Amino acid sequence: SEEARKYFRTVYDFPQWQTHRNQYRLMRRLFTIPQSHIIQNALPSILWVGVVSTSLAAYNTALDQHMLPDGFPSLTPNAACSAFITNTSVALSLLLVFRTNTSYGRWDEARKMWGGLLNRSRDIMRQGATCFPDDQVEAKKALARWVVAFARALRIHFQPEVTLESELKNILTPAELDMLAKSQHRPVRAIHAISQIIQSVPMSSIHQMQMSTNLTFFHDVLGGCERLLRAPIPVSYTRHTARFLFTWLTLLPFALYGTCGYAVVPVCTGIAAVLCGIEEIGVQCEEPFGILPLDVICNRIQADVMATLKDDADTKTILAEAGLSGLLPVSSPSYATANGNGNGNGNGNGNGNGNGVVMPQVSSTPASVPATMTVNISPR
Amino acid sequence: SEEARKYFRTVYDFPQWQTHRNQYRLMRRLFTIPQSHIIQNALPSILWVGVVSTSLAAYNTALDQHMLPDGFPSLTPNAACSAFITNTSVALSLLLVFRTNTSYGRWDEARKMWGGLLNRSRDIMRQGATCFPDDQVEAKKALARWVVAFARALRIHFQPEVTLESELKNILTPAELDMLAKSQHRPVRAIHAISQIIQSVPMSSIHQMQMSTNLTFFHDVLGGCERLLRAPIPVSYTRHTARFLFTWLTLLPFALYGTCGYAVVPVCTGIAAVLCGIEEIGVQCEEPFGILPLDVICNRIQADVMATLKDDADTKTILAEAGLSGLLPVSSPSYATANGNGNGNGNGNGNGNGNGVVMPQVSSTPASVPATMTVNISPR
Amino acid sequence: SEEARKYFRTVYDFPQWQTHRNQYRLMRRLFTIPQSHIIQNALPSILWVGVVSTSLAAYNTALDQHMLPDGFPSLTPNAACSAFITNTSVALSLLLVFRTNTSYGRWDEARKMWGGLLNRSRDIMRQGATCFPDDQVEAKKALARWVVAFARALRIHFQPEVTLESELKNILTPAELDMLAKSQHRPVRAIHAISQIIQSVPMSSIHQMQMSTNLTFFHDVLGGCERLLRAPIPVSYTRHTARFLFTWLTLLPFALYGTCGYAVVPVCTGIAAVLCGIEEIGVQCEEPFGILPLDVICNRIQADVMATLKDDADTKTILAEAGLSGLLPVSSPSYATANGNGNGNGNGNGNGNGNGVVMPQVSSTPASVPATMTVNISPR
Amino acid sequence: SEEARKYFRTVYDFPQWQTHRNQYRLMRRLFTIPQSHIIQNALPSILWVGVVSTSLAAYNTALDQHMLPDGFPSLTPNAACSAFITNTSVALSLLLVFRTNTSYGRWDEARKMWGGLLNRSRDIMRQGATCFPDDQVEAKKALARWVVAFARALRIHFQPEVTLESELKNILTPAELDMLAKSQHRPVRAIHAISQIIQSVPMSSIHQMQMSTNLTFFHDVLGGCERLLRAPIPVSYTRHTARFLFTWLTLLPFALYGTCGYAVVPVCTGIAAVLCGIEEIGVQCEEPFGILPLDVICNRIQADVMATLKDDADTKTILAEAGLSGLLPVSSPSYATANGNGNGNGNGNGNGNGNGVVMPQVSSTPASVPATMTVNISPR
Amino acid sequence: SEEARKYFRTVYDFPQWQTHRNQYRLMRRLFTIPQSHIIQNALPSILWVGVVSTSLAAYNTALDQHMLPDGFPSLTPNAACSAFITNTSVALSLLLVFRTNTSYGRWDEARKMWGGLLNRSRDIMRQGATCFPDDQVEAKKALARWVVAFARALRIHFQPEVTLESELKNILTPAELDMLAKSQHRPVRAIHAISQIIQSVPMSSIHQMQMSTNLTFFHDVLGGCERLLRAPIPVSYTRHTARFLFTWLTLLPFALYGTCGYAVVPVCTGIAAVLCGIEEIGVQCEEPFGILPLDVICNRIQADVMATLKDDADTKTILAEAGLSGLLPVSSPSYATANGNGNGNGNGNGNGNGNGVVMPQVSSTPASVPATMTVNISPR
Incomplete structure (x- = not known):
């Protein structure tokens, strides 16, 4: 069922891996078969095969013991069914292989994209913390807010079980939240907002790029x-x-009754459990977002982005102590000059024709703004 | 048939996925076999196998019951056919595996390229909205027009069932539409046009790149x-x-008649349905453009590009309220300076040798042009 | 044979695809088996198997009917051959799978690289048409000439059936053609030439990069x-x-004669046709350049590059009509200024220390040169 | 067991490869089966199959020799088990193939990422040694320290058997080590530190990028x-x-007893050893960090980064002797000018607006700092 | 043996491909089996199987003819061995498939990396020839020297059969060769040297990047x-x-003796030759450097790099004749200006604060240096 999909959102760490590798795992798994969500999901199909094979066995027994009126045909041993089963089992395995690999490929692709989102969220925050001028405190905070907002908006886009309100009300300002809520396409809007933030900061266009x-x-x-x-x-x-699979499974009891007799019921049910289980895994992985722990990834993004924002000044101080003069806390005027070096292209060039106008504006801005807003991000 | 290919243009959303994962799907699929487009397309081949096996069974029955004159040879059990069938079934599966995987790979590649087109159309519009100077309203509109035009021209290139006229007359100006219609290669021309638009805007060459x-x-x-x-x-x-497949299927009844008798007809037809179905899927996916929902992707591109164009000013205002001074709506002269910072390379450098000429020209242009053209894009 | 490889240079369009997907394709293919180039190429090997199996059948018949002197051994039923055939058929399929996939992978890689060459030839011409200053008419023409020349030189490198003379005498100037002909490595030289052209144009180094x-x-x-x-x-x-394949095929008749009798001849020949056909396809695709339509791709490159060169001015005019001031045909001085903005880094900087020298030089050059050379490119 | 995983951390060199390719390897491997860690790990499962098959054989013998009271059922030959075994062996191989390939893919991905870490650590150190101005000795040392620190912090992140203290106390300064130890996420912090170091150095923003x-x-x-x-x-x-695997192995003795008798014990145990061994390899490779020689890679990174730092001046001198004037050890003033050319953007621009302030600051810094810290990195 | 690996270093051209595709190749291969290096390498394992099967056949014959004392057990027909062989052949093929594909993947990856090295060596030389200012003759020569040196040092790193002395004494200057020989890691040092050369040339940092x-x-x-x-x-x-493979092959004669008798010897030896051959190929390809023609690639790199260096001036002249003014041999002062445009960022900016100092230095340097060194590179 749909609810069971949440149990597939596995996150492992070292202890789980040790259990995963436990030497007695094969035996333990044997005794937890009834708890398998895969088997539970495939139950209707497995039961169908069970019903067919039981009916077949009962019918044949009745026929053999003359409990049925004359004229009922004998259904087994059915050479035709055997011929069908034998000649198509390779093709069936072929199709199941295809399905298995392709579905897993989709799951893997989705997982990699979300992993990439985590990597690049950390990376863009690192770039912001490093490249934004030191006085652009608000811009750094806004960048952090919106990177988190993008990840969470993306999660809502693919796991509609949570709402924008619950996910983001502690992250964005009310006006921003309202803007995002009303957007035609929220993740696109969030990327657009990050783009505007980056463009609004006076820095080298190389770093912006x-x-x-x-x-x-x-x-x-x-x-x-x-x-x-x-x-x-x-x-x-x-x-x-x-x-194909279902036809194959339905015809299977007819092919096997001749050699197995009543044992056709457990045998066919067992085979059905194995093959329908594989098909079920393929179907579950085909739409991977329901079985990925997107909430854990979002929390990770938020924690790391916030930590980078918080630790930035600290990092600079400690590195400066180790002898890096460029990171020394300098007095305002000499700092502006150092920055003119670092950001070369942008500010340096501007100096030629009106630096007196540009720089004061930049350095005066943060002084007036910071007090107007508080970043309300609680790291989970 | 060719018409049936349009039914393969599936677009899924959450409800469709739930149906797709429904526990009773296997049973339901069993009863909708006659509606399968794949089986319908492969029908001639399946029927051929049916005819061959029926003829064989009828001939042998006639022979057994001495309904035919003497001298007609017995055709089964044919050990030679069995030997052929047995020794080549692995090679057959091998070739079908190859075909299946490769065709799916082509479908997947095409889908990924069109998905990438959507991603990058959104991205280039974001870049345009963010990096073009605020007064370049016409350039932003032209960029939006032509990004949409490229996507639609590409669709026409691969789904010639729609015309340039019907797709683009509400998007481009008549002169532009005429230019595109007369081009030797339309999508190439559309990319060229976008390139010219980007080059025409005064901005950092970093952003242009x-x-x-x-x-x-x-x-x-x-x-x-x-x-x-x-x-x-x-x-x-x-x-x-x-x-190979067709020879194999044609010889199959001769190999099976000995063990199956008249049941050779349903068995061989069934096997033919399975294998020809796989071959048919491979053939359908080999040319993927006829079975991809390109119209849905084009509409998506248009909607998102237009929304980004429309929301741009709005986004800036709201972010500015959150404390980002660089995005504050400033008066014209101080804005020009702020822009000089942001775009560093371009304008800043220009300042040295005639900034007074450049900037006024740029800022005066939009004032005079906007009225001359209206963007007639109706989001579908 | 080597000549037959040219028939593999398939280029499809919509009509061919419809034939390819035709519902009756399987039947039609059955009747064109004798025309298959693959079967024709593999004929010696297939015939060998035919000869072996015929000889074996004849020998055994002679032996059975005592037409041979005593002492000749009976060769079948040969349990040993059966054991060999049975136990190695999986390994054989394994090796054929490997060969099939790898050869196709090579073909696909070659096709993708030539497709990429087309894409990037169009792209570099678009960049040249857009980024080269308007007065660099000769540079644009030279770029077009050499991009085409590189593609054609590359074709000659991999399909030595055509000569440099025939391919390029209408494209390059005699001096250039001579230079290319005498090069130690022609495609490397062609890329070098394009590189020099790009470097020679006064433009932003960003665009050059x-x-x-x-x-x-x-x-x-x-x-x-x-x-x-x-x-x-x-x-x-x-x-x-x-x-391995040939040993297997040679031993096959001995394994099958016992059950098939004289039918061993068609059966073994058929199996040989299937397996040698697969092997033959693998061998044909392993060196993919002989079976790729490189001439068609080269013509496509030439047509698109020339069209971009020709349409450039036209595109600018039409876009300018739509309100893009940056593309308006401006008078020389104001244009130079606009260009100084667009190309920021390069010209803008230069303005500071001798713009008066630079710009006139650049704009005077094309005025004197254009008459000296005519681009003689005939689109095929 | 968990401890055995360390034995999988293989590092090869030419002699090991020669042993690996030794002609007698197959025979030698046969006699070292008992030392196989894979077999040892899978022992419980293999023993289980041994116990089941021995019990079965003993029970049947007892039954045959009437050592058991009447009424005990005969368990073999069990046609039903044979049917199950036969019909599912393809599906089993299918699942094992999937597992094998996917686990190996994960191992390979991890190995490639750590290999990439080595490549790029060398690369970033090369860039630092080349692009940082010559007087930024401290920055170069800090870069080397932190690149090594990142690699080692990453190792600790994935092999928690070593501590930050033991790995890094000879690399980082105490303040830095303390900062890293207290970080919420250490590798993220290390990258952040490298980013700050790069940003702090006065150089072209192109090189910074x-x-x-x-x-x-x-x-x-x-x-x-x-x-x-x-x-x-x-x-x-x-x-x-x-x-599936364990059910299959448990049922196997029942299927084989009929034909094999007591030999069912070695046969089933042997098959279990083969299949459980494959499964075990898959499980071991699934979490690849425990079986990768991360310590060897970290030592390699440290040695190469340190060597690049140490050899930098030497390289310059020797190249300069070969005639490269740009690398000649020049006197301070002319050097600054040459550097102004090389780094164009950064310093060149700065010259316009206060070069006198910037450069002295930069060149004075290293003079005062070097003595304050010694890089205590011992190449292992 | 190790020596035979050199025979695998195949380099093909058109004639070899024609032989490779020859219609009679299958027959020809059959008669050259004894020359196969693969079979020769696998000979010990094949012989072992031959010895086992011969001993088995001899033992059984002796037993049948009562040549042995009583009490010796009959070893065949051994149903248990058959059961083992049958039930594990799929798993064996599975493992061999895995090994085959993975080893080939490693070979392919190594070949692609060395191919990439060739591509990028040509590319970096093209960039150097184009982007280095015309007067930096020594830098161009040094670049060529070191690009070749890197490739050859890399070859020595992976094919230690040649020495640094023999490979590079004609390429590098004695001082450089000495530096490289004493390096802790030679290829890393070579890249470092190239990096220093690039950084030492006065050019745009864009091109340097x-x-x-x-x-x-x-x-x-x-x-x-x-x-x-x-x-x-x-x-x-x-x-x-x-x-697994060796156990399987050792048990094979016991399983087959019952049906094949003395023929078990050729059959088992044949199967061993096929399977051990596959395994041998996998082992040979696993370490690909010994079987790649690295010397041919290195010679190719040297020839192309040298040709680019030599043809540079020639290319410029011929292109200039075709009307590209930027490539005309200009007099020194006007050249400096043109270069100021092309390299924008670097020199253009510098002009503002001391151009008179920078440029003369650059143009005077090459005049004094060229005579001090001769490039002693002999193209092989």
Whole structure:
């Protein structure tokens, strides 16, 4: 059922891996078969095979013991069914292999994109903390807010079980939250906002470009996940496999009754459990967002982005103690000059024709703004 | 048939996925076999196998019951056919695996390229909205128009069922539409136009380069799709597989009649349905553009590009309220200075030798032009 | 034979795809088996199997009917051969799978590299048309000439059936053609020439870098194709597979004669046709350049590059009409200023120390040169 | 067991490869089976199959020799078990193939990421040694320290058997070590520190951007490894495979007893050893960090980074002797000018507005600082 | 044996391909089996199987003819061995598939990296020839020297059969050769040297960055090859496969003797030759550097790099004749101006504060240096 999908959102750490590798795992797994969500989900199909094989066995027993009126045909041993089963089992395995690999590939792609989102969220925050001028405190905070907001908006986009309100009301300002809520496409709007923040900061356009490259990556993640959601494996594949598998399983008891007798029931049910289980895993992984721990990833992004924001000044001080003069807390005028070196292209050039206008504006801005807003981000 | 290909243009959302994962899907699929487009397309081949096996069974029955004159040979049990069938079934599965995987790979590649087109269309519009100076309203509109025009021109290039006229008359100006219609290669021309728009805007060449990178991506998408269209899987593969499969299926009844008798008809037909179905899926996916929902992707591009264009000013205002001075709506002269900082390279440098000439020209342009053209884009 | 390889150079368009997907394709393929180039190429091996199996059947018949002197051994039923055939058929399929996939991978890689060459040729011409200053008419023409020349030189490098003379005498000037003809490595020289053209144009080094990135891609295409040509799949693989396959096929009649009798001839020949056909396809695709339509791709490159060169001015005018002031045909002085903004880094900086010298030089150059050369490119 | 995992941390060199390729390897391996860690780890499962098959054989013998009271059922030959075994062996191999390939893919991905870390650590140190101005000795040393610190912090993140203290106390200064130890996420903090170091150096922002690209790569490595650790192969796959394999192995003796008799014990144990061994390898490789020689890679990084730092001046001198004037040891004033050319953007621009202030500051810094800290890195 | 590995270093050209595709190749291969290096290498294992099967046949014959004392057990027909062989053949093929594909993947990766090294060596030389100012003759020569030196040092790193002395004494100056010989890690040092050369040339930092990107690629090639050398496929895989294969082959005669009699000797030896041959190929390809023609690639790099260096001036002249004024041999002062435009960022900016100092220095340097060194590179 749909609810069971949440149990697939596994997150491992070292202890879980040790259990995973435990020498007695094979035996333990044998005794927890009834708890398998996969088997539970595939139960209707397995039961169907059980019913068919039981009916077949009962019918044949009745026939053999003359409990049925004459004229009822004998259904087994059915050489035709055997011929069908034998000649198609390779093709069936072929289709199941295809399905298995492709679905896993989709799951893996989704996981990698969300992993990439984490990497690049940390990276863009690092770039912001490092490249934004020291006095652009508000811009750094806004960047942090919106990077988190993008990740959470993306989660809501693919796991609609949570709302924008609950996820983001502690992160964004009310006006920003309202803007995001009313957007035609929220993640696109969030990337746009980050882009505007970066563009608004006086810094080298080289650094702006590099941060913007991460936004392009965000767009690729967003669009890649949407593609996985919108475009399933060509449904004709899935349906042909399903039809084939189910026909095969339904004919199986007829092929085996001759040699197995009543044992056809456990044997066919067992085979059905194995094959329907594989098909079920393929179906579960095909839409991977329901079985990925997106909330854990979002929390990780938020924690790391906030930590980078918080530790920035600290890092500078400690490195400066180790002898890096460029990071020394300098007095305002000499700092502006140092920054003119670092950001070369932008400010340095501007100096030629009106530096007196530009720089004062920049350095005066943060002095007036910081008090107007408090970043309300609580790291989970 | 060709018409049936439109039914393969599936677009999924959460409800469809729930149906897709429904526990009773296997049973339901069993009863909708007659509606399968795959089976319908493969019908001639399946029928051929049915005819061959029926004829064989009838002939043998006639022979057994001495309804035929003497001298007609007995055709079964044919050990030779069995030997052929047995010794080649692995090779057959091998070729079908190859075909299945490769065709799916082509479908997947096409879908990824069109997904990438969506991602990068959003991205280039974001870059334009963010990096173009605020007074370049016309350039932003032109960028939006042509990004949409490129996507739609690309669709027409690969789904010639729609015309340039119907798709683009509400998007481009008549002169532009005429230019595009007369081009030797329309998508190439559209990318060229976007390139000219970007180059015409006074901004940092760093930002121009970054937007141009997305145009290179557009060229890769265009050429990649053309490659899939022009170059099928080496036809010798496809034909060898087809010949082999059909020979195999035609000989199959002779191999099975001995053990199955009249049941050879349903068994062989069933096996033919399974294998020809797989082959049919491979053939359908080999040219993927006919089975991809390109219209939905184009509409998505148009909606998102237009929304980004529309929301740009709004985003700036709201972010500015949150304390980002660089985005504050400033009076014209001080704005020009702020922009000089942001775009460093471009304007800042220009200041040295005639800034008084440049800037007024730029800021005066939009004032005079906007009225001359209205963007007639209706989001679908 | 070698000549037949040209028939593999397939180029598809919509009509061919419809034929390719035709519902009756399987039947039609059955009747065109004799025309298959694959079967024709594999004929010697198939015939060998036919001869072996016929001889075996004849020998055994002679033995059975005592037409041979005593003492000749009975060769069948040969349990040992059956054991060999049975126990190695999986390994044989394994090696054939490997060969099939790897050869197709090489074909696909070559096709993708040539497709990429088309994409990037269009792209570098777009960049040239857009980024080169308007007065650099000769540079644009030279860029177009050499991009086409690189593609054609690359074709000659991998399809030596055409000569440099025939391919390029209408494209390059005689001096350039002579230079290329005498080069130690022609494609490398062509890329070098494009590189020099780009470097010679006064423009932002950012744009130069971006165009140069495409040259790096050209180098990757050139080297990648050379790698495919120089380095076959490890020949020990190929030879081991060939030896194994041929031994297997030669022993097959001995294993099957016992059950099939004279039918061993068609059965073994049929199996040989299937397996040798697969092997033949693998061998044909391993060196992919002989079976790729490189001439069609080169013509496409030439047509698109020339169209971009021709349409450039036209595009600018039409876009300018739509309100883009940056593209308006301006008078010389104000244009120079606008360009100073666009190309920021380069010209803008230069203005500070001698702009009066730089710009006149640049704008005077094209005025004197254009008449000296005519671009003689005939689109095919 | 967990301890045995350390024996998998293989590092090869030419002699090991020669042993690996030794012609008698197959024979030698046969006699070292008891030392196989894989077999040892899978022992419980193998023993289970041994116990089951021995019990079965004993029970049947007892039954045959009437040593048991009447009424005990005969358990073999069990046609039903044979039917199950036969019909599912393809599906079992399918699942094992999937597991094998996927686990190896994870191992390979982890190895490639750590290899990439080595490559890019060398690369970023090369960039620092080359692009940092010559007088920024402290910055170069700090860069070397932190690149090594990042690699070692990453190792501790994935092999918690070593401590930060033991790994880094000879590398970082006490203040830095303390900062790193207290961080919420140590590798993220280390990348942040490298980023600050790069930003603090007066140099072209182009070069800063390029070094920063390597930091983005570091983030991708960090996040990619975390993904492998946090996200196992969907556990439903693993568990379904384990349950299936173990059921299959448990039923195997029942299927084989009929034909093999007492020999069922070695046969089933042998098959269990083969299949459980494959499963065990899959499980061991799934979490690859425990079986990768991360310490060797970290030592390599440290040695190469330190060597680059040490050899930098030497390289310059020797190249300068070969005629490269740009590398000649010049007197301070002319050097500053030459550097102004090389680093264009950064220093050149600064010259316009206060070069007299900037440069002295930069060149005076190293003079005062070097004595305050010694780099205590001992190459292992 | 180790010596035979050199015969695997195949380099193909068109004639070899024609032989490779020859229609009679299958027959020809059959008669050259004894020359196969693969079979020769696997001979000990094949002989072992021959000895086992001969002993078995002899023992059984002796037993049948009562040549042995009573009490010796009959060893065949051994149903248990048959059961083992049958039930594990799929798993065996599975492991061999894995090994085959993975080893080939490693070979392919190594070949692609060396191919990439060729591409990028040509590319970096093209960039140097184009972007270095015309008067930096020594820097161009040094670049060529060191690019070749890196490739050859890399070869020595992976094929230690040649020495640094023999490979590079004609390329580098004695001082440089000495420096390289004494380095802790030679290829790393060579990249470092190239990096210093690039940094020492007065040119736009944009172009420096782009050339540096190729150095990052060099680092990736170096590290990637080291990874292949240091990290074999997890040895537990290899050993488990070897043990399994050898056990399987040893038990095979016991399973087949019953049906084949004395023919068990050729049959088992044949199967051993096939399977051990596959395993042998896997082992040979696992460490690919010994079987790659690295010397041919190095010679190719040297020839192309030298040709680019030599043809540079020639190319410029011929292109200039075709009308490209930027390439005209101009007199010194006007050249400096043109260069100021092209290299924008660097020199242009510098002009503002001391251009008179910078430029003369640059143009005077080459005049004094060229005579001090001669490039002694002999193209092979």
